[in-house]
Amino acid sequence: MFIHNFIYAFKTLFRNKMLIFWTFAFPIILGTLFNMAFSNIENSEKLKIINIAIIQNENFENNEAFKTSFEELSDEDNEDRLFNTQYTTEEKAKELLDNGKIVGYMKLKDDKPILTFATNGIDETIFKYVTEEIEQTTDIIKNLSETEIQKEITDGNYNIDYGKIYDNVEELIKEDNVRLKNISNSNLSYTMIEFYTLIAMTCLYGGMLSMVSINQTLANMSNKGKRIAVSPTKKSTIILSSLLASYIAQLIGLAILFVYTLLVLKVDYGNNNGLIILLAAIGTFAGLTLGTFVGTILKTNENAKTGILIALTMFWCYLSGMMGITMKYVVDKNVPIINQINPASMITDGFYSLYYYNTLDRYWTNIISLLIFAFILIAISFFSLRRQKYDSI
Amino acid sequence: MTVFKTFWKILNKNKITVIIYTVILLIFGASNMQTSENNMSFVASKPDVLIVNYDEEKGITKDLIRYITENSNIIDIEKDEEKINDALFYRDVNYVIYIPEGYNTDFMNGENPELEIKSTGDYQASFEEMILSRYIKLANIYQKNIKDEDDLISKINDTLSKETEVKITSKLDTNTLSKATYYYNFASYSILACLLLIVSLILSSFNEERIRKRIVVSNTNYKKHNRVLLLSNCCYSLVLWLFYVAISFILVGDIMFSKTRSNIYYKFSCFNNLCNNNSIFHWKFSNK
Incomplete structure (x- = not known):
């Protein structure tokens, strides 16, 4: 039953054109626009x-x-x-x-x-x-x-x-007797932050996939959910298979974006490929739990849930520097607690630490923070979903 | 004329949008335009610099810090390496100078100690490196001939105090010009918003199914109908542009009458923007 539902959930997600546009195509379009806007910005700041x-x-x-x-x-x-x-x-x-x-x-x-x-x-x-x-x-x-x-x-x-x-x-x-030793890191391209926030946005936008999947299993959200609720199948099997399908769909979307930014936009993520993939996978997991959380906790229609999810994601991306690179630095400098609980900032900071720093302390802090964020949301969603029964609907 | 009049009637019903965006422009624009006193003399640019001093602040070390402080904006950041690196990455500082322990003694012993630096590699950082190099080069040259520290510092400062006379030809006050820049920076958002919202609202009103059907069965030629709509949009754009330029004349003042290239550019680029958007919207809606 797990595989059966997994396959159908997967197919359903990929047939939802609007959903695929926002989670797959939109980040690529935005990335292309970023590249057009920022590609020459740093060269123009050099001494001419x-x-x-x-x-x-x-x-x-x-x-x-x-x-x-x-x-x-x-x-x-x-x-x-x-x-x-x-x-x-x-x-x-x-x-x-x-x-x-x-x-x-x-x-x-x-x-x-x-x-x-x-x-x-x-x-x-x-x-x-x-x-x-x-x-x-x-x-x-x-x-x-x-x-x-x-x-x-x-x-x-x-x-x-x-x-x-x-x-x-x-x-x-x-005599040239001025002895200066430049010890600054060579990776100083601050426009990279824009692309890292784009990855963070894609991870969190992936929450829309899990939210749609969850909605389809909820009796109060869709006819399909009502049908599932009366079927003699374990609810956990249905939910977990649906979530797995949306997680894999999210990862496919993110992989396409990664390949595009790496090969076409020439974004520099540093050299630690294993850790880059790990961060992307955990970031996507955080997005998945966010979508599940919004899908289960809020008792409203799907459009309102989507609106809330997008608004939350965009606000977090704004704080992590998407609409102005220095915003993340300003928040980090003045109210660091905000970015410590902001998943978009954790993902952005994780990529930033891999790109800019030689040590991994900051990277692991972000990974642990993202995991804590994800487990808190999944725990709340779990307690909200369990033993949910309707006498009449 | 019926279409033209209807356009303005619908616009009148939506005038509150234009008012809201204008008020927002005035609030944000005016708050951004609070600049310092008039400035008609030459003011040197100063890079943002952080000095991390591990040496005792005396002798040549003290004088170097004084010279850098006079010629740069000293940024106060916690002396934590991670915070310094973040500040450099996000361009909060352009240049970081690390003065090692014992710099003063080593320098006076003629060892020409090395200074570690961190640089963003941009315009400001290159300039700061010129400032730092000038001081070190000068100090090294004099150090070979002058052994007394006080004499050395006095000689360095004597040479560095020689300044070149500068004349500014522009009769325009740069601060007022920057006010105009702030205004037009923000005005572009307001103009765009007013244009996009109003034009799309009006054209979508004409595009409503029932209205469209009524227009189709009327005896007005659809080409003429579209032409009048386009003309109405152009008139609205022109009026909006004139309105915002008029506000800039009131807020910024005489400088807007000057024939500087940037001024003419501001005014006409805004208009150009309006025309472009207008045509795109019109094309999009009238083709439906």
Whole structure:
């Protein structure tokens, strides 16, 4: 009887086109839209070459420090190229600035740089910063040369080789002596969170399948349920086989989404495939128990139950960052308890910890939390379903 | 004319939707537009930075922290590695600087100690790395010639204090411009909602079975009927757009009269949006 009901429950679920759209097709459509919206967002945040102009007057031509520095920073063969520089007249530079072709221009007057910008901004700040650095380097050369010359004089050496002193100081300045060690994780793509919330949403949307399955076995919900209630079959066999059918249908939907996001959208879930599958399976189980819970506890029609399930799922997904990536962080930072009891956040955080962290403590915490969530809901549903009898319906 | 008049009569019955969305726009828009004082001078951008100092806050360590603090926004996060990593991932901080124990002593001994950093790798992080590198490079150069710590710090600060003169050509106040941005950011939702709701409500009223049958048997040509409906929708879109642009003139003020590209873009992109949606809706409903 278990297998018989399992097969028919499975077939019934797959023939419900609306249900299959929301649990199978909708996440794929949403994922595609996410990909279209966010695929270039992080690249646009990288440092780009800044368009600037320099007024080519006599002062600039005679100032070696500024001339060589900007030539070097604008050199197309330079890996650390920062600027795309146009050497022009002041009128032309003003025109370029007004037309938004450059972020600003520099004019040297009495060896002092004067910068002109249209507005504030990070590009303008970098331009100002680099100009200051060149000016400061000139200052260091002057200071150190003076100190060296002073030393020579103090040592009684009046036959000073100025060229050598200048070369030594310049050599010292050219030394790359900044020692920074980058220890940040290379997996820093925050848009991945959107796709993790999508998986969480699909897991919880799967609850619709189990809810429909449960409704079909409940005497107060459908004619089929009335027929089942009067049949000489154990209720547990019917319910468990229906739930198993919906669980497998959910897993098929999730597997399709996983394959699509991995192969087409190139979503990075980290390298721990076994743990990724385990999290997806437990997340789906949590969705199944949620659907069962809503199906059994609420004494209302199927549309209202579906509405409540979708509203709950969307609210949890919102808190886990689906409608704004930083939302999950804001909640985690300010009211962590909310996301500790939010199944969408547990699933999202589980994928996030696999992607971002090298340790698994956080992952297992999420797995245990999801299991606790699922068992609480299933226990409530079990006590609600058992010994349910109707004298008249 | 009958169809045109009916369109506006149905719109009149649904005017409460337009009012609600406009009120929401005014509430949220106005609360977002509370910006700081007028700003016509250059303000440097500051990346969000976290400094984790394991050294004693004295000498060069203290001065480095002071310099970073002056040139960045220091973010206060619990010094727990997991919390720091989360903050970095969600871009609460762009850059984290770890100052190791004994940094000051090692630096003064000429050992050029290494600093560990964490970076988001974006614009802000690259800029913060430039700020940090500048200080370290400068300090290293002077350290080779100056052995007294106080003299060294004073020399570093003397050099770093040299600032470049900056002129801003724009006569527009950037804060007011950002007000306009906030307004149009939110107005796009309100305009879309008003348009989608009203146009769909009105067209579905015309599409009701009984009404449709009545229209079919009337002597009005269906092409003319659809043309008038399209015209009515366009008129409504135009009026709605003018209404929201008029509100922006009242809220934001003179700046909306300026000919900046962004301004013209705001106004016309909204209108373009309206036209597109209108045609899509009309096509969808009138083809049924």
